[in-house]
Amino acid sequence: MHHRSKAVRPQPNREMQLRAFAQEVLSYLDGLAYGDVRVVRIRSEYLKLKNGRLEAWSDEETLGFGVRVLVDGAWGFASSLELSSIGGREAAAEAVRRAAASARVTAEPVRLASVAPHVAQVFSDPAESPFLLSPESKLEFLHQAAEPLVAAGVTFATASLGAVEEEKVFASTEGSLIEQRRTTTGGGIDATMVRDGDVQIRSYPAAHDGGWGLGGFELVRAFDLAGNAPRIAEEARALLDAETCPTLRTTVILDADQVALQLHESIGHPTELDRILGTEASYAGTSFVHLEDLGHLRYGSPLLNVTADATTAGALGTIAFDDEGVAGQSVPLIRKGILVGLQSSRETAPLIGRSSSGAMRASGWNRIPLVRMTNINLEPGESSLEQLIAETEEGVLMSTNKGWSIDDRRLNFHFATEIGWKIEKGELKQMLRDCTYSGVTPAFWGSLDGLGKVSERRVVGLTNCGKGEPGQSMPVAHAVVPARFRSVAVGEGE
Amino acid sequence: MIPLLSRTEALDRVNHALAAAKRAGATQSEAVLMTDVSALTRYAVDRIHQHVGESNAQLRIRAVSEGRAAVAAGNRLDYQGIDELAERAVAMARASEPDTGLEIMPETPETGYVDQTTYYESTALLDADQRAAVVGEILRRLSDAGQDGFGALTNGLSEHAVANSHGMQAYQAFSDVWLSVIARAREGADGRQPPSGYATAANRDWVELDPQFVASTAMEKASPRASRQVPPGRYRVLFEEEAAAELLSYLGYLAFNGLAFEEGRSLFSGKLGEARYPSLLTVRDDPTDVRGANLSFDFEGVAKAPYTLIREGRVERVVWDTLRAKQSRERTASGERSTGHALPAPNTYGPMPFNLVLSGGESDREELLRTLDHGLLVTRFHYSNTVDPAKTLLTGMTRDGTFLVEDGRIVARTQDLRWVDSVDSLLKGLIAVGEQPRLISEGPGYDLRFLSGVLAAPVVCESFHVTGSA
Numbered sequence: 002m003h004h005r006s007k008a009v010r011p012q013p014n015r016e017m018q019l020r021a022f023a024q025e026v027l028s029y030l031d032g033l034a035y036g037d038v039r040v041v042r043i044r045s046e047y048l049k050l051k052n053g054r055l056e057a058w059s060d061e062e063t064l065g066f067g068v069r070v071l072v073d074g075a076w077g078f079a080s081s082l083e084l085s086s087i088g089g090r091e092a093a094a095e096a097v098r099r100a101a102a103s104a105r106v107t108a109e110p111v112r113l114a115s116v117a118p119h120v121a122q123v124f125s126d127p128a129e130s131p132f133l134l135s136p137e138s139k140l141e142f143l144h145q146a147a148e149p150l151v152a153a154g155v156t157f158a159t160a161s162l163g164a165v166e167e168e169k170v171f172a173s174t175e176g177s178l179i180e181q182r183r184t185t186t187g188g189g190i191d192a193t194m195v196r197d198g199d200v201q202i203r204s205y206p207a208a209h210d211g212g213w214g215l216g217g218f219e220l221v222r223a224f225d226l227a228g229n230a231p232r233i234a235e236e237a238r239a240l241l242d243a244e245t246c247p248t249l250r251t252t253v254i255l256d257a258d259q260v261a262l263q264l265h266e267s268i269g270h271p272t273e274l275d276r277i278l279g280t281e282a283s284y285a286g287t288s289f290v291h292l293e294d295l296g297h298l299r300y301g302s303p304l305l306n307v308t309a310d311a312t313t314a315g316a317l318g319t320i321a322f323d324d325e326g327v328a329g330q331s332v333p334l335i336r337k338g339i340l341v342g343l344q345s346s347r348e349t350a351p352l353i354g355r356s357s358s359g360a361m362r363a364s365g366w367n368r369i370p371l372v373r374m375t376n377i378n379l380e381p382g383e384s385s386l387e388q389l390i391a392e393t394e395e396g397v398l399m400s401t402n403k404g405w406s407i408d409d410r411r412l413n414f415h416f417a418t419e420i421g422w423k424i425e426k427g428e429l430k431q432m433l434r435d436c437t438y439s440g441v442t443p444a445f446w447g448s449l450d451g452l453g454k455v456s457e458r459r460v461v462g463l464t465n466c467g468k469g470e471p472g473q474s475m476p477v478a479h480a481v482v483p484a485r486f487r488s489v490a491v492g493e494g495e
Numbered sequence: 496m497i498p499l500l501s502r503t504e505a506l507d508r509v510n511h512a513l514a515a516a517k518r519a520g521a522t523q524s525e526a527v528l529m530t531d532v533s534a535l536t537r538y539a540v541d542r543i544h545q546h547v548g549e550s551n552a553q554l555r556i557r558a559v560s561e562g563r564a565a566v567a568a569g570n571r572l573d574y575q576g577i578d579e580l581a582e583r584a585v586a587m588a589r590a591s592e593p594d595t596g597l598e599i600m601p602e603t604p605e606t607g608y609v610d611q612t613t614y615y616e617s618t619a620l621l622d623a624d625q626r627a628a629v630v631g632e633i634l635r636r637l638s639d640a641g642q643d644g645f646g647a648l649t650n651g652l653s654e655h656a657v658a659n660s661h662g663m664q665a666y667q668a669f670s671d672v673w674l675s676v677i678a679r680a681r682e683g684a685d686g687r688q689p690p691s692g693y694a695t696a697a698n699r700d701w702v703e704l705d706p707q708f709v710a711s712t713a714m715e716k717a718s719p720r721a722s723r724q725v726p727p728g729r730y731r732v733l734f735e736e737e738a739a740a741e742l743l744s745y746l747g748y749l750a751f752n753g754l755a756f757e758e759g760r761s762l763f764s765g766k767l768g769e770a771r772y773p774s775l776l777t778v779r780d781d782p783t784d785v786r787g788a789n790l791s792f793d794f795e796g797v798a799k800a801p802y803t804l805i806r807e808g809r810v811e812r813v814v815w816d817t818l819r820a821k822q823s824r825e826r827t828a829s830g831e832r833s834t835g836h837a838l839p840a841p842n843t844y845g846p847m848p849f850n851l852v853l854s855g856g857e858s859d860r861e862e863l864l865r866t867l868d869h870g871l872l873v874t875r876f877h878y879s880n881t882v883d884p885a886k887t888l889l890t891g892m893t894r895d896g897t898f899l900v901e902d903g904r905i906v907a908r909t910q911d912l913r914w915v916d917s918v919d920s921l922l923k924g925l926i927a928v929g930e931q932p933r934l935i936s937e938g939p940g941y942d943l944r945f946l947s948g949v950l951a952a953p954v955v956c957e958s959f960h961v962t963g964s965a
Contacts, residue, residue, distance in 0.1 A: 049843055055595040057841035060587060061568040065551065077623075078547040082570045095623075099534075099546035102627035106634065107542040136590035157758065195759045200885040280539045282645035283677055284938075286877065286894075289965075367549040406880045408892040410688070412965035413913050415890045417882050437882065439913065441965060470537055470647045471547070472941030493882075493915055493962075 023172040029093035035071040037173040041366035049161040065366040072100035074110020080367040113347040118176035123321035127217025131164035146226035153234035157193035177326035187213030188221040192237035201240035213462030243434040248492030252396030261461035261479040267442040269377040271411040274349040286409025298340040301446025307335040311375035316478035317462035324370035327359040364473035378480035382452025396424040415439040453482030499530035505656035515581035523559035525659040531944040533651030536626040558584035564597035599818040604662035608791040615700035618670035646675040657796035665796040671946035673697045678713040692716025693895035697936035716896040723907035731870035732959035740935035740949035747848045753815040754845025772808040780848040788946040795837040816846040849947040856928025865903035872898040887918040913963040924957030
């Protein structure tokens with residue numbers, strides 16, 4: 002039984018230098034084959050207005066450190082909020098104990114791809130820090146954003162604003178010492194109509210927490226929430242009486258927001274190498290992609306080009322270094338429809354004969370890094386959304402994700418969107434409600450026959466990508482354009 | 496492992512927070528402290544690939560200043576850190592807006608909580624070596640059977656302490672352990688996805704958990720048998736405990752939620768008292784059932800108690816926290832009071848039942864199977880999600896053990912199936928409920944350790960809408 006100190010975080014600790022503490026804990030790992038330490042502080046703020054009233058305002062901070070070690074070829078990890086010498090020693094010792102126990106149930110020792118040690122400081126401070134903005138100005142902004150919704154008489158008018166600041170020191174026994182600071186900010190509005198048990202919602206600029214990116218309050222200002230609110234309110238109201246999405250096989254055009262989630266679920270996750278190797282099987286699942294598919298698998302039509310790019314400007318998944326000290330980079334995943342790359346780590350990359358793609362990320366100090374998406378981007382095509390519609394004899398345009406589900410191998414998916422429109426003879430016709438579509442990954446991407454051009458590119462941030470045990474919620478992003486797919490199963494029907 | 500604090504220390508921290516908030520000018524305040532000492536051993540195929548743990552805490556201070564309120568949270572537990580957090584909460588409250596509802600908290604201290612055991616030393620004593628030994632034995636058995644194993648064994652301790660400026664004082668320490676096993680055959684027939692099986696167990700007391708039984712259950716489901724493709728359509732179905740629990744969890748989240756009910760977004764809005772389901776359906780929320788994830792108070796310190804939500808098919812009630820109950824009283828003179836289902840403030844989701852119980856049946860497994868002339872047996876779902884929350888319309892896939900049943904016997908394994916159906920219509924077609932519910936939990940979760948789950952028995956439903964497969 003492990004007895005630990007009851008001295009919880011001796012004070013004062015606010016002044017402790019995160020870097021000095023990381024280096025101190027690293028000194029406890031002398032002699033190990035490999036070890037790394039992350040000290041992380043995360044502050045997050047969230048405000049939400051509902052029908053003109055402030056429903057939520059919270060400001061949360063968490064500070065702690067994690068120690069990851071390799072002993073006899075097996076991993077151990079321990080983490081603690083106790084930023085003290087005794088806390089550091091105990092966590093290091095516990096990580097070693099866990100690794101030693103793991104080593105007794107490990108057939109093949111872990112081998113890490115080599116990486117040059119980095120000593121770096123990367124502080125991406127935003128133009129307009131949301132944490133420096135006065136509460137009054139944030140509240141005023143939210144009221145202005147939501148006021149047109151309230152004035153329009155929607156049942157529920159909401160406006161939200163959130164921000165996260167992460168400060169992190171990474172130190173490894175191989176000599177890396179990397180300090181990073183980044184701020185992400187997001188916000189959005191929703192209009193919900195309720196009538197006799199019927200509920201319809203419209204969101205802007207995206208569903209599920211609004212639009213998010215790497216940067217400050219300037220990102221949210223640029224959304225022009227108040228300017229879009231009247232349209233959102235009107236669409237929500239109109240959805241109550243709109244025609245239900247028909248059940249048929251037809252052409253589907255997805256707006257950039259929905260393309261982002263389609264890409265995320267059916268290309269982002271299946272190309273994570275840990276899923277392919279089975280180490281995520283017990284929770285999020287595996288992948289229909291096999292190791293031998295690399296360089297051969299036809300994933301989609303020749304129009305399909307996808308890149309894992311941790312360097313995309315202003316994107317939620319942009320990082321200078323991942324959580325095992327590998328530099329953020331751009332890695333092709335699919336070229337002309339063929340699978341050419343995978344997202345990997347130092348442990349997994351050697352199994353495909355490559356170096357790490359720099360995708361190891363942890364959601365906080367108390368979690369180990371896993372292979373995670375950074376920004377998974379769909380390269381643009383040549384068309385405009387108008388052209389895609391004009392070229393479509395019959396189909397449905399779907400916009401703004403409402404629901405999603407996909408099987409554990411990432412083959413069979415089902416998506417719902419907030420709104421849709423019929424397309425007839427190249428023109429948008431009546432609004433459709435309760436829009437859904439479903440398919441199977443390679444066949445669906447194989448039916449891709451049109452992509453929006455670069456001027457229609459949007460970077461969509463998703464704040465809630467879930468994976469791992471214990472669970473880790475990770476911010477990721479997708480630079481995407483509208484896309485058209487042929488012969489898609491649409492609607493629920495019987 | 497030992498708890499991060501103790502009753503005395505935890506109550507000292509929350510009371511220090513209240514005093515600090517008062518010094519900073521709060522007219523009302525609430526402090527909620529959660530601690531977490533947790534470990535998890537994760538395995539795949541032939542090795543432990545993750546062996547992790549944490550000591551963490553969160554102190555949440557809800558400060559009210561002249562009717563204005565806000566919440567600040569942090570994980571510093573030293574007095575200076577608590578003082579700074581309280582000052583931040585009060586400063587935020589002063590900058591906030593009046594009468595938002597966030598200032599509403601219980602104004603009467605609880606006089607007594609259900610005295611129940613929620614902490615077991617056996618769980619605290621389970622260490623890294625023992626977890627590795629248990630996992631090693633599971634993997635050895637699977638390997639001997641020609642199967643690969645995937646899963647996690649996690650144990651941990653947590654504490655909840657709640658105090659507010661109206662005299663609320665609550666503390667409880669918890670232990671829990673959770674094991675999952677996916678057994679997967681090494682070779683799939685005809686190049687198809689290999690057969691797999693799944694089982695879990697959760698308990699507050701490690702002594703009560705039988706890891707090898709869990710492994711055997713998963714292994715049996717992955718054992719060789721004929722496979723058959725099932726076309727889309729409607730099928731009579733036997734949902735085993737894992738699947739039944741997930742359906743009921745969605746009902747709790749979407750329909751028994753007092754906020755959704757008040758706002759007309761719940762399936763049960765305006766429908767209390769309706770005889771909606773077959774009389775064999777009774778759903779309770781019972782935080783005192785020791786077979787479940789029992790606990791004695793919610794995140795406002797309000798005492799937990801058993802409630803019947805659906806009684807013999809009739810929808811009887813939804814659940815409330817202090818704010819939503821007050822809003823309901825003001826709107827309808829309903830007389831609702833908090834039922835002890837608050838989440839930590841600020842809570843925009845609404846009150847949630849964390850201890851649902853679906854039980855009351857008397858059919859054993861063979862009797863349940865005999866209700867199926869031609870139907871499906873579903874072990875579990877994967878990635879279920881809402882399509883239309885107000886109608887409880889969901890979609891998902893089946894996973895790790897879907898079988899075709901004919902004349903009351905399992906005759907073949909099927910492929911994983913895509914389904915689109917509402918919990919409402921499935922329960923309207925309830926035919927049978929099994930005996931002996933067991934705790935189904937989703938495991939360690941994303942945040943601080945907090946065991947929750949459904950006490951579920953297997954059920955048979957008349958019509959399950961299968962729409963496709965991979």
